[in-house]
Structure formats: structure tokens, C-alpha cells
Amino acid sequence: xxxxxxxxxFTSFVLLALLTPAxxxxxxxxxxxxxxxxxQITMARNYLHGAKGQLALDxxxxxxxxxxxxxxxxxxxxxxxxxxxxxxxxxIATGKITSxxxxxxxxxxxxxxxxxxxxxxxxxxxxxxxTTASVTDATPAVFMANVSQRFCENPEMMVQAKIGGNWYANxxxxxxxxxxxxxxxxxxxxxxVDVVLGGGSKHFAVQAEAxxxxxxxxxxxxxxxxxxxxxVLDQLVNSSxxxxxxxxxxxxxxxxxxxxxxxxxxxxEPSLLNQVHEYLGDVTLPTPVQCEPNPGxxxxxxxxxxxxxxxxxLSKRSSQGFFLMVESASIDKQSHARRPCGQIGELLQLEETxxxxxxxxxxxxxxxxxxxxxHGQAAQIIPNNSLFNGYGIPVYTPGxxxxxxxxxxxxxxxxxxxxxxxxxxxxxxxxxxxxxxQGRGFVPSFLMQSDIYGIIKNYLLAxxx
Amino acid sequence: xxxxxxxxxFTSFVLLALLTPAxxxxxxxxxxxxxxxxxQITMARNYLHGAKGQLALDxxxxxxxxxxxxxxxxxxxxxxxxxxxxxxxxxIATGKITSxxxxxxxxxxxxxxxxxxxxxxxxxxxxxxxTTASVTDATPAVFMANVSQRFCENPEMMVQAKIGGNWYANxxxxxxxxxxxxxxxxxxxxxxVDVVLGGGSKHFAVQAEAxxxxxxxxxxxxxxxxxxxxxVLDQLVNSSxxxxxxxxxxxxxxxxxxxxxxxxxxxxEPSLLNQVHEYLGDVTLPTPVQCEPNPGxxxxxxxxxxxxxxxxxLSKRSSQGFFLMVESASIDKQSHARRPCGQIGELLQLEETxxxxxxxxxxxxxxxxxxxxxHGQAAQIIPNNSLFNGYGIPVYTPGxxxxxxxxxxxxxxxxxxxxxxxxxxxxxxxxxxxxxxQGRGFVPSFLMQSDIYGIIKNYLLAxxx
Numbered sequence: 001x002x003x004x005x006x007x008x009x010f011t012s013f014v015l016l017a018l019l020t021p022a023x024x025x026x027x028x029x030x031x032x033x034x035x036x037x038x039x040q041i042t043m044a045r046n047y048l049h050g051a052k053g054q055l056a057l058d059x060x061x062x063x064x065x066x067x068x069x070x071x072x073x074x075x076x077x078x079x080x081x082x083x084x085x086x087x088x089x090x091x092i093a094t095g096k097i098t099s100x101x102x103x104x105x106x107x108x109x110x111x112x113x114x115x116x117x118x119x120x121x122x123x124x125x126x127x128x129x130x131t132t133a134s135v136t137d138a139t140p141a142v143f144m145a146n147v148s149q150r151f152c153e154n155p156e157m158m159v160q161a162k163i164g165g166n167w168y169a170n171x172x173x174x175x176x177x178x179x180x181x182x183x184x185x186x187x188x189x190x191x192x193v194d195v196v197l198g199g200g201s202k203h204f205a206v207q208a209e210a211x212x213x214x215x216x217x218x219x220x221x222x223x224x225x226x227x228x229x230x231x232v233l234d235q236l237v238n239s240s241x242x243x244x245x246x247x248x249x250x251x252x253x254x255x256x257x258x259x260x261x262x263x264x265x266x267x268x269e270p271s272l273l274n275q276v277h278e279y280l281g282d283v284t285l286p287t288p289v290q291c292e293p294n295p296g297x298x299x300x301x302x303x304x305x306x307x308x309x310x311x312x313x314l315s316k317r318s319s320q321g322f323f324l325m326v327e328s329a330s331i332d333k334q335s336h337a338r339r340p341c342g343q344i345g346e347l348l349q350l351e352e353t354x355x356x357x358x359x360x361x362x363x364x365x366x367x368x369x370x371x372x373x374x375h376g377q378a379a380q381i382i383p384n385n386s387l388f389n390g391y392g393i394p395v396y397t398p399g400x401x402x403x404x405x406x407x408x409x410x411x412x413x414x415x416x417x418x419x420x421x422x423x424x425x426x427x428x429x430x431x432x433x434x435x436x437x438q439g440r441g442f443v444p445s446f447l448m449q450s451d452i453y454g455i456i457k458n459y460l461l462a463x464x465x
Numbered sequence: 466x467x468x469x470x471x472x473x474x475f476t477s478f479v480l481l482a483l484l485t486p487a488x489x490x491x492x493x494x495x496x497x498x499x500x501x502x503x504x505q506i507t508m509a510r511n512y513l514h515g516a517k518g519q520l521a522l523d524x525x526x527x528x529x530x531x532x533x534x535x536x537x538x539x540x541x542x543x544x545x546x547x548x549x550x551x552x553x554x555x556x557i558a559t560g561k562i563t564s565x566x567x568x569x570x571x572x573x574x575x576x577x578x579x580x581x582x583x584x585x586x587x588x589x590x591x592x593x594x595x596t597t598a599s600v601t602d603a604t605p606a607v608f609m610a611n612v613s614q615r616f617c618e619n620p621e622m623m624v625q626a627k628i629g630g631n632w633y634a635n636x637x638x639x640x641x642x643x644x645x646x647x648x649x650x651x652x653x654x655x656x657x658v659d660v661v662l663g664g665g666s667k668h669f670a671v672q673a674e675a676x677x678x679x680x681x682x683x684x685x686x687x688x689x690x691x692x693x694x695x696x697v698l699d700q701l702v703n704s705s706x707x708x709x710x711x712x713x714x715x716x717x718x719x720x721x722x723x724x725x726x727x728x729x730x731x732x733x734e735p736s737l738l739n740q741v742h743e744y745l746g747d748v749t750l751p752t753p754v755q756c757e758p759n760p761g762x763x764x765x766x767x768x769x770x771x772x773x774x775x776x777x778x779l780s781k782r783s784s785q786g787f788f789l790m791v792e793s794a795s796i797d798k799q800s801h802a803r804r805p806c807g808q809i810g811e812l813l814q815l816e817e818t819x820x821x822x823x824x825x826x827x828x829x830x831x832x833x834x835x836x837x838x839x840h841g842q843a844a845q846i847i848p849n850n851s852l853f854n855g856y857g858i859p860v861y862t863p864g865x866x867x868x869x870x871x872x873x874x875x876x877x878x879x880x881x882x883x884x885x886x887x888x889x890x891x892x893x894x895x896x897x898x899x900x901x902x903q904g905r906g907f908v909p910s911f912l913m914q915s916d917i918y919g920i921i922k923n924y925l926l927a928x929x930x
Contacts, residue, residue: 037503038502038503038530038894038895038896039841039892039893039894041530041895042532042893042894042895045532045895046546046893050544051532051534051535051544051546052532052534052544052913054532054911058530058910058911059911060910061909061910062910063528063529063530063910063911064528065503065506065523065528065897067507067510067516067517067519069516069517070516072875078873078874078875079515079516079517079873079875080848080849080850080875081511081516081846081848081849081875081877081878082846082847082848082849082852084852100852163855164855164856165744165855165856165857165858166855166856166857167855167856167857278885278886279630376504376845376846378845380841380843380845380883380892380894381546381547381841381892381893381894382547382883382884382890382892382893383545383546383547383890383891383893384545384546384547385545386884386886386890387547387549387565387888387890387891388884388886388888388890390628390629390630390631390632391629391630391631391632391886392630392631392632393630393886395884395885395886396884396885397882397883397884397885397890398863398864398882398884398885399863399864399882408543408544409543410537410543410544410545410546412546412893413546415882415883417862417863417864417880417882417883418845418847418862418880418882419847419851419853419860419861419862419863420743420860420861420862420863421743421851421853421856421858421860423852423853425847425848425851425852425853425862426847426848426852427504427845427846427847428504428507428511428846428847428848428877429503429504429507429845429846430503430506430507430510431503432530434910444526445523445525445526445527445528445899446519446523446524446528448517
């Protein structure tokens with residue numbers, strides 16, 4: 001019998017789980033599309049399957065809307081209305097709301113919040129973290145580390161490390177010398193997580209604090225087998241039940257797609273006459289493009305391949321079951337960069353990953369698949385021909401525009417207009433949560449983001465099996 | 466027994482419904498928030514209940530995502546990716562996709578599509594249409610009329626009637642003299658709908674084609690009792706079972722709220738230095754405002770009051786049950802006008818209306834409540850303090866910005882940046898569909914907009930009661 005949300009307390013669930021003999025492995029695969037709001041999903045649906053088509057996502061039978069709550073860093077008694085990946089992923093990983101930039105630490109008192117991975121490891125589950133970002137990036141980090149600022153990704157980034165402009169990382173209180181836990185990469189090296197796969201090798205190549213070893217050497221000393229290619233990853237998974245740290249790129253992994261020639265969205269160019277008066281002259285819009293393979297993708301292991309390897313290894317490492325978080329990171333990163341093909345190609349990676357998860361669940365019935373986002377993002381689908389074309393004057397978007405020729409032969413126009421800076425802002429929209437049939441009774445039609453933590457705990461720790 | 470989606474054909478359903486003795490009335494209340502995508506819903510949630518609060522909408526237990534499909538007017542073999550209310554409401558009302566601007570007519574051949582209201586009247590249900598727009602506006606019109614262009618709202622708008630700029634309405638083929646059905650208001654006057662409530666009296670005050678009567682006089686001659694105030698509406702509902710045409714304003718009904726002083730979103734004002742280089746100088750953002758009552762609202766009957774009257778009258782007019790479409794129109798119209806308080810106050814009207822529907826359903830079990838939108842809209846919640854504030858340079862949105870002081874004491878920033886014209890564009894995002902418990906087995910987690918037609922038909926016509 002499964003207990004629905006909001007019934008007995010977690011503590012009694014844990015006792016129950018520990019006292020009850022496990023007969024069937026129980027798994028949760030949590031897939032996070034970073035920045036994947038409904039605009040991004042619709043863009044991908046239109047491009048990949050046509051306006052009348054559907055994504056694998058769309059076949060999941062249970063849907064909820066997730067409200068994202070963020071505390072104000074300057075006054076944590078108040079909320080703000082747009083999150084970043086650090087605070088939103090912290091809500092998922094710890095069940096607690098916090099302020100932007102925080103990696104599983106509280107907004108006001110900078111206290112550590114215990115990620116769900118620690119509880120699950122203690123309860124006997126194996127745990128894996130897979131991402132197309134650096135494994136030290138905010139979304140994966142909150143599941144493995146506690147630190148005051150997301151930018152403190154390695155030992156060299158802890159004190160007055162320049163982020164850009166006048167912006168400096170500052171996690172001095174998190175230094176090991178000050179009684180802290182150190183940088184994010186160092187905490188990953190020491191963590192009990194079974195499988196960590198993604199980008200970010202540069203954050204492990206540096207010397208660890210107060211040590212002769214690099215962070216990578218510390219991770220290996222702590223029992224991680226290290227791999228740098230998809231081939232070696234597969235060999236390792238086929239030949240051992242080791243804990244695995246796989247880092248396949250220095251930082252964020254390359255994305256699969258780009259627009260023809262690599263162009264990002266561009267500003268429409270109004271004629272001089274139109275700059276004099278909006279009813280006059282005309283405007284030159286960016287030439288429509290198609291998506292093409294990113295030549296920089298090389299032999300980067302796909303997210304689905306990493307996910308398959310993680311599932312196989314995690315299944316070996318606990319007969320009780322596993323928790324796997326998979327992040328498709330560059331939906332967000334490519335939206336910041338105003339690159340819809342990058343976003344769509346990355347969402348395709350999420351789709352392939354979901355198919356891997358669905359295939360596994362088809363043979364392992366007690367597998368809850370959750371797919372969600374962490375926050376909204378900048379891209380909007382706008383008309384290629386304005387609603388107001390009938391006026392006979394040039395009507396065009398401020399900000400940046402890209403027009404994609406879709407495989408069904410139409411033009412999909414998308415704008416990026418949250419700011420004029422070198423990277424777009426997130427948005428505050430509520431975001432989707434989808435689940436397979438195992439989510440029935442666990443996933444309501446509306447929830448707070450921090451409730452996702454309880455759903456996973458209820459599913460894995462509340463069972464009487 | 467209720468039959469799930471996609472089982473037997475409608476025709477056999479109709480026969481079944483006619484042959485089976487009705488024992489309990491069966492009702493559908495379809496609430497359409499025009500332009501109500503998840504951004505608009507989140508804005509309203511944050512303002513009305515706080516970031517940790519929930520709307521009445523959020524309590525509905527069943528949720529689907531709706532893909533909106535629009536045909537290209539110039540080449541109906543192709544799709545376009547952003548709808549207008551005419552084609553999207555036509556999909557709901559007729560189950561068929563069409564091109565922008567069309568009122569229940571096909572994209573290619575301009576053929577009439579039979580609205581669901583006609584089928585339901587034939588099957589013995591009473592039917593009502595309630596809106597805060599003019600009753601001749603696109604969303605209500607598709608349920609009562611067939612015409613080639615949405616702007617042909619009255620007999621004077623049929624041929625070369627100026628819309629704006631170089632834009633002219635042209636529905637010459639729909640003239641009665643040409644064998645057509647006439648303008649939208651004339652078709653409403655002749656329709657068999659039981660209750661029609663909203664704005665738009667100016668479209669009924671003009672002389673009907675080839676008649677000595679005004680359109681209103683034609684409606685009265687056809688059996689509508691006419692009312693112009695909420696008080697007289699209530700009196701009529703209390704004293705008769707007449708068909709009712711209630712028109713409470715000349716065109717769109719006034720909205721309930723505005724921003725302090727009536728200001729719309731405004732463009733940020735960068736300093737001269739910032740105009741020289743984006744890393745220099747500073748920017749003046751519009752002053753934060755609060756929502757306040759719109760002084761022009763007067764004694765306009767609220768949407769909830771019109772809905773209550775319609776439910777009462779429709780219940781009297783058929784023992785078999787009713788279909789009621791209620792549109793909260795100005796979520797869209799105020800988003801076009803870049804007025805978030807107008808949008809939020811209108812969404813509050815939708816919330817009150819939903820509460821009326823829920824109260825009715827609590828006492829009338831066989832009542833399916835559906836809440837959906839027709840298409841996405843321009844407003845986006847963006848950070849009040851940019852994600853990139855750490856750079857120490859001014860980062861601000863292109864387009865227009867309004868910053869609202871919310872009742873919980875935070876600032877919610879919203880931008881409008883789909884174009885630079887006098888009204889914003891719609892967006893192509895998929896939109897929500899929510900249902901009460903009666904929707905279980907009828908509303909899937911993902912559907913095409915035109916499937917909503919089938920859901921209503923299945924619910925009302927597929928019953929063995």
C-alpha cells in the first residue's frame with residue numbers, strides 16, 4: 001500500500017522502511033529540464049514533431065503545476081518572484097525555500113540543509129547525479145553540497161574570485177580552514193553519492209584546500225573510479241560495481257544543435273524612416289534559419305547514454321533501489337544565450353533520456369519518473385506575422401528575434417526580451433511537473449516546488465513493501 | 466457509466482441521449498480566461514494570495530496542457546505558431562482548426578462549422594454565453610455565429626469598415642443579400658441560445674440588414690428579453706423563464722482594477738551615458754505601483770453575478786441540463802494594453818466565477834467544470850533585481866515594464882516586449898486545462914485544443930443515465 005501525500009511523518013516512514021524487508025527495488029528518476037517552462041516545451045514540440053505532434057513528455061499521464069518560491073536575499077522575511085537554479089533546486093533537494101545563489105543553505109542564517117540524497121543513502125538506496133552542466137553547477141550541486149554561494153565551485157573560487165564586472169565569489173566562511181565544508185567540487189569528492197556524471201573537469205583539476213592532492217585525486221582516494229569518455233564509462237559499467245565520477249568536458253558540456261552558421265537571436269533592424277516614426281519605413285528581420293548539428297559537439301556522450309550507464313550502475317549498487325537526478329541543463333543556458341536551436345536540441349536530449357527512463361520503468365514497475373523544470377526562462381513564441389499586420393506598418397519585437405524554419409515548413413519566431421544584457425533573465429512563471437502512472441496519488445495538480453522533496457521521500461521511504 | 470474519450474462516435478451518442486430517459490440534469494460550465502497562460506495565472510496568484518498562496522483554480526484536481534494549432538491564412542496546408550481568439554475559440558466550439566480571425570468558418574473554403582451549442586440545443590440542453598467582452602467578440606461569437614472575419618460584428622461592419630491603419634473588415638459574402646447569415650450581432654439575435662450576457666450594446670443598436678428593425682429589436686422579436694443592468698437581470702431571472710439578452714456596456718465591459726493613477730507599463734529610461742554604452746550610466750525604472758479600483762467600473766455587473774444569473778435561468782429552461790460558456794475576456798485585452806492590474810482584477814473575476822460554478826457543482830453532482838485559456842499572452846514576470854546585478858551595471862528590459870507592490874510587501878516586475886506597437890502580440894505557448902473531479906477520464910494530461918469540443922460532447926451526449 002502506498003500512502004498519499006501529507007499522511008504520517010517522514011521519521012515514522014524511515015523506521016517503517018528500515019523495519020520492513022525489501023522485496024522489490026524501488027526507484028525514483030527525477031529529470032529536471034533547467035529553465036524548461038511551457039514556452040520551451042512548446043518550441044521543442046513544434047520543431048521536433050510539428051504543431052499537431054507530441055513529445056514523449058506529453059505522454060506522461062499525470063500533470064501538476066509547480067509554484068516556485070524564492071526568498072529575498074536582503075530581507076529573507078520577504079519573497080521575490082523570480083528564482084535562480086540554486087534556490088529552486090535547493091527547494092527540490094531539501095524541501096526548504098531559500099534565496100538566490102544558495103546551495104542547500106538557508107537564506108538568513110546560512111545553515112546547512114540536508115539534501116535528500118543523504119537521507120536516501122542512509123536508508124539504503126544508491127544515489128546518482130547526471131547533468132549536461134558542470135557537476136558543480138547549481139542544480140547538481142544542491143544534491144551533494146552545502147555552500148553559501150553557487151560560484152564557489154572549486155577551491156580557487158572561494159575568496160574574492162572574479163565572476164564578471166564587479167562581481168566576486170565569496171565563501172570564506174565555507175573554507176575548511178574556517179570549519180566549513182570547502183568548495184562544491186571538494187564536497188562532491190567527499191560525498192557518498194554513487195554515480196556523478198557530467199561536465200566540469202576543470203573544477204577537479206585544481207589543488208584541494210590544505211592538501212597535496214587535486215580535488216580529482218581526493219575523489220579517487222575516496223573511492224570514485226574516474227572516466228573521461230563515454231566508451232570508458234560503458235566499459236566500467238560493464239566490468240565493475242565501482243562508484244563512478246565521469247567528467248566529459250572542462251565546464252558545461254557542448255550542446256547538440258545550433259542555428260545555421262551558429263547565429264544567435266538578433267535585433268530587428270528598423271529603417272531610418274522607421275526610427276523617425278513607428279508608422280513609417282520598414283524593418284529588416286533576421287533571416288530565417290534551421291537547426292543543424294553543433295560542430296563542437298564532437299563525441300560528447302549524450303545525456304541518455306550517461307543516464308543509461310547511471311541506471312545500470314545504481315541498480316548494481318543497491319538491491320533496495322535508487323534515486324537518480326538527471327539534469328538537462330542547457331535549455332536554460334541556451335535561453336540565456338538566445339539560442340533556440342541549442343534549447344531545442346537539449347530538450348531532445350531530455351526526451352531521449354525520458355525514453356531511457358520509460359524503458360527501464362517498463363521492466364521495473366516500482367519506478368517513479370518525475371519530469372520538471374526549476375524556473376521559467378526568457379524565450380517566447382511570438383507571431384511571425386504580427387496580429388496587427390493589417391495596419392500596414394512595420395510591427396516588430398524589441399529585444400532579440402530568431403525565426404526558425406521548422407521541418408513542417410512553417411516559420412516559428414521566438415523573441416528574447418527580458419533584458420538588453422549579454423544574457424537573458426529567468427522568468428517567474430509556474431512550471432510543469434509530469435509523472436508516470438506511479439505518480440498517481442503522489443503528484444497533485446498544483447504544488448509548491450518544495451513539495452517535490454516530500455513526493456520523492458513519500459515514494460521511497462513510505463512504502464510497506 | 467461514462468465513456469472515456471475516443472470511444473463511440475458522436476452520432477450514436479446523440480441517439481443514445483435521445484433514447485435514454487434523463488433522470489438527473491447534466492451540466493458543463495466552460496470557463497475561458499482569454500490569454501490566460503501560466504504567466505498570467507502566476508501573476509494573479511502572487512498578487513492575490515502571495516507567492517506561497519493558491520488560487521481557486523489551483524484547487525481543481527485535474528490538469529492538462531493544451532496545444533493550440535492555427536492554420537496559415539495564406540496557405541491553409543501549413544500551420545502558424547501563434548493563434549488569435551477567433552481561431553482558438555473556433556477549435557473549442559467546433560472541434561476544427563482554422564486560421565486567425567475566423568468565426569467558426571474553415572480556413573480554406575470559408576465553409577460554416579457547426580458550433581457545439583447547436584448540437585446541444587438539438588439534444589435538449591439549454592445553452593448560455595457570458596462574457597466581459599462584447600458578446601460579438603471572437604470568443605463568444607464562435608459559439609453563436611459563422612462569419613469569415615471577426616471584425617464583422619454588426620451590419621455596419623460588413624463591407625470596407627475601417628479597423629485601423631489600412632485595415633478594413635470585409636465580409637461581403639456573409640451579407641444576407643448574398644445568401645450569407647449576416648453580421649455576428651444579427652446571427653446572435655436569430656440564434657437559439659437561451660442566455661447571452663456581456664457587453665456590446667452598440668452592435669445591437671444599429672439597423673439590421675434589409676430590415677426596419679435594429680438588431681436589438683430583431684432579438685426581442687425573436688423572443689429575447691433584454692436587460693441593461695444587473696438589477697433588472699436579477700429581477701428577470703427571479704420572475705420569468707424567458708430567454709435573456711443582457712448587454713451592460715457599449716463594447717468591452719470596464720475592468721475592475723487599474724494601477725495607481727491608471728498608468729500602463731512604461732519604458733525604462735536609460736541615462737544619456739547608458740545610451741552611449743550599456744556598461745555606463747544608469748537607468749530610471751517606472752515607479753512601483755499598487756492596484757486600485759478602476760473608477761470607470763461603476764455598477765458594472767461582475768462576471769460572477771452574470772454567471773449566477775445564467776446558471777439559474779439555464780437550469781429553469783431545461784430539465785436535462787445546460788452548457789454554459791463563460792469568458793473572462795480582459796486578461797487578454799489588458800495584456801495587449803500592458804496593464805497588469807487590469808489583468809489581475811479580471812482574473813479575480815474569473816476566480817469568483819469559478820467559485821460560483823464550484824458552489825453549484827457541490828449541489829449538482831453531474832456538473833463538469835472546465836477552465837482553460839485560448840492562447841498565450843505577452844506579460845512575463847521578470848526579476849525586479851536582475852540576475853546580473855552583481856556586475857554593477859544597469860540591466861533592464863527592452864519593451865515596457867510595470868513594477869507592482871504586492872500585498873505581501875514585495876515588488877513583482879512584469880515586462881511586455883512582444884512588439885513596439887500600441888498593443889502587444891499573443892504568444893504560442895501551450896495553455897492549461899483544469900477540471901473538477903467530474904473531468905476524470907475525460908481530460909488527459911495533454912491534448913489538442915480542438916479535443917475540448919470532444920470532451921464536452923462526450924460528457925453531455927455519451928451518458929447512459
